[in-house]
Amino acid sequence: MSGFFDRYPLARNGVTLVGAMLTSLGAGLFLVFLLLEFLGLESNPYMGLLFLLVCPTLFVAGLVVMPIGVWLARRRRAAGRPVRAFRWPSVDLNDAAQRKTAAACAGLTLLNVLIAGVAAHSGLEYMDSPQFCGRLCHEVMEPEWAGYQAGPHARVACVQCHIGPGAPWFVKSKLSGLRQVYAVAFNTHSRPIPSPVTDLRPARDTCEQCHWPEKFHGDVVRTVRSYADDEANTETAIGVRLHIGGINPLRGTATGIHWHVSAKNRIEYVATDDRRQHIPYVRLDDGSGTVKEFIADGGPSGGIPAGERRVLDCIDCHNRPSHTFAYSVARAVDESMSAGGLDPSLPFIRREAIKVLSAAYADKAAAFDAIQNGLRAFYRERTPPVPDEALSRAVETAQRLYARNVFPAMRVTWGTYPNNVGHSDPGPSPYAGCFRCHDDLHRAADGSVISQDCGLCHTIE
Ligand code: HEC
């Protein structure tokens, strides 16, 4: 080092030394993170921010500062002023006063590092929390937050599906996060927030942290209850035995609904609308040399129609795994009655609840008033009278169903967001869902079609 300074005496100045320290710190931290990442010890995506943004910044800042120091020193020399060579302060720990100062400095530095570390850690943890994602921009995220809390993933952090592990997706999401903050601050965001999320990370990297096709097997039986609009709210129950299927890890065979996501199959499709509801073209490569192209209505000259091309993954069916809303008012009311919410022993409750819930209201307060007044007005006339306690409970439950599914400020109402698990008539959904492809109309060159055979996916008991 002293040889270096003998050769370049102008580099021996405070500014250049600070630059050198910044650059070395940047390089050092980079190596440490690289090692942690390599050993698989570091999984918090926020560390990626340090890794990809802070280290290079330090490194480059140091490189910029170093020549500035030299330039300043040269100017000083040219002006005839003495060049003050940088000297390290001399510390003599035999001197009691200096020893005390050194000990105090070391102690305080340690304390500061600890405080800064804890603060940074809790800050990062907070930014990872669903509260941060779901509630910071309260109105904008209200629909997703409400669906999330009531859904099966209420204990899974937003970032686990929306970002997933690793630094590159983290940085990408922070950049788009900045754009979102801008959109909220200047009120330029869309209402409702558009779905699908076009740059969502492939589901294989996120969902498969917790679910994987080898884990699914067999059937799932659902009992679905629905009610009539008569005085007795007459109940009909059916059992739907869904052939969930999956991959048999012993034989490597794929069956049933999760056959689509076996590692061997690759299904691509073209959607011609931005909600991915209209799918005129499907291509299947089954990994054993068979490639089939199913076309419902071809593009010009019968070829592949123009549109977004995608490889099918989990979210092409499970597009509402977390932000689940009822398919329709009728479905919400039926589910509530079945689950012990709205009480089927209240005469006409299905018909009346659907009536007050279907109307359009300016905001939540107006809706709550109208639901309360509407139901009370109807039951006030009845003989024998309906107990007030039962009526209050019905009003509250109906208001909750509204607040869970309709968000006037964000222009989200019944059916705004398609749900692709299921199908329209005779199914529960107003959306085509599985029937986007399974409609007996998508035809391959050999004449086979993507089947709508009712027994393919489920039996009804
Ligand atoms: C189980 C995984 C999962 C979790 C947990 C999750 N999301 Fe989502 N989110 C999705 C999927 C899948 C989509 C829709 C993808 C598509 O169709 O492109 C989505 C869509 C969205 C959208 C776009 C609008 C819409 O409703 O489609 C927003 C906004 C959103 N999520 C916010 C959040 C917030 C805030 C949280 C945490 C409170 C969260 N998400 C938690 C999987 C998840």
Ligand code: HEC
């Ligand atoms: C961090 C772990 C985790 C991630 C990531 C995750 N899930 Fe889940 N998922 C769960 C848990 C836990 C449950 C609840 C299981 C239960 O209730 O038995 C669940 C349940 C489900 C269910 C059943 C829902 C129901 O109503 O019974 C579906 C479907 C599902 N997840 C799909 C997805 C999809 C699609 C993704 C990716 C977008 C995803 N999950 C990501 C942990 C996760």
Ligand code: HEC
């Ligand atoms: C072709 C459409 C489709 C695709 C693709 C798909 N699923 Fe499913 N999945 C379904 C249907 C339909 C059900 C049953 C629906 C129900 O229970 O309401 C289901 C059920 C599930 C369940 C609940 C299983 C149970 O035993 O209750 C989980 C978890 C799940 N899927 C996760 C995934 C994951 C993860 C992927 C991607 C690797 C995936 N699915 C891909 C259609 C699909």
Ligand code: HEC
């Ligand atoms: C993007 C198009 C597409 C969508 C959407 C889709 N499928 Fe399929 N599905 C296919 C294709 C292609 C095949 C294979 C047809 C063939 O080989 O004859 C298939 C086959 C199947 C099979 C038979 C698997 C086997 O064992 O051979 C089942 C069961 C199935 N789909 C269920 C569903 C369900 C349930 C949904 C909705 C939740 C759904 N599919 C949505 C394209 C799709």
Ligand code: HEC
């Ligand atoms: C490609 C797969 C597939 C085919 C083919 C199919 N279904 Fe379905 N069906 C589903 C799925 C998935 C659901 C939704 C289950 C859920 O809500 O969890 C469903 C739900 C239903 C329901 C409603 C149960 C409820 O939740 O209220 C009925 C009724 C039904 N199907 C009837 C039929 C009939 C009739 C046919 C033949 C014309 C048929 N389905 C063909 C996949 C299929």
